[in-house]
Amino acid sequence: MAVCIAVIAKENYPLYIRSVPTENELKFHYTVHTSLDVVEEKISAVGKALVDQRELYLGLLYPTEDYKVYGYVTNSKVKFVIVVDSSNTSLRDNEIRSMFRKLHNSFTDVMCNPFYNPGDPIQSKAFDSMVSAMMVQAC
Numbered sequence: 001m002a003v004c005i006a007v008i009a010k011e012n013y014p015l016y017i018r019s020v021p022t023e024n025e026l027k028f029h030y031t032v033h034t035s036l037d038v039v040e041e042k043i044s045a046v047g048k049a050l051v052d053q054r055e056l057y058l059g060l061l062y063p064t065e066d067y068k069v070y071g072y073v074t075n076s077k078v079k080f081v082i083v084v085d086s087s088n089t090s091l092r093d094n095e096i097r098s099m100f101r102k103l104h105n106s107f108t109d110v111m112c113n114p115f116y117n118p119g120d121p122i123q124s125k126a127f128d129s130m131v132s133a134m135m136v137q138a139c
Contacts, residue, residue, distance in 0.1 A: 080107075109126065
């Protein structure tokens with residue numbers, strides 16, 4: 001089950017963070033921001049190696065005792081982080097990729113909105129309902 005989904009700007013400030021158990025919201029903010037160091041390491045490693053740079057999915061960033069943190073980076077260096085409950089062993093890598101693809105498509109729709117200023121927090125109801133559906137669907 002996805003317990004937290006975050007969209008982080010190129011400059012590493014949050015554009016959108018949503019977590020399911022709202023009493024642990026601060027814990028998820030911390031988890032997302034600590035994952036940014038791992039994201040930066042993976043991005044720099046991809047830049048040095050002769051790896052396909054069109055691969056946006058970073059995979060498992062790090063596991064904790066309770067959660068697994070996955071990452072994804074767009075071509076414009078916007079980062080997506082999904083925190084999954086580690087007790088959910090039925091969630092496969094291709095399902096995580098699919099979640100990131102849906103998130104990226106919905107994020108692209110937000111960016112294409114002429115009334116959205118890039119860099120502002122995401123307040124789209126359509127984006128929020130898509131994230132809510134992904135969190136419920138992953139249960």
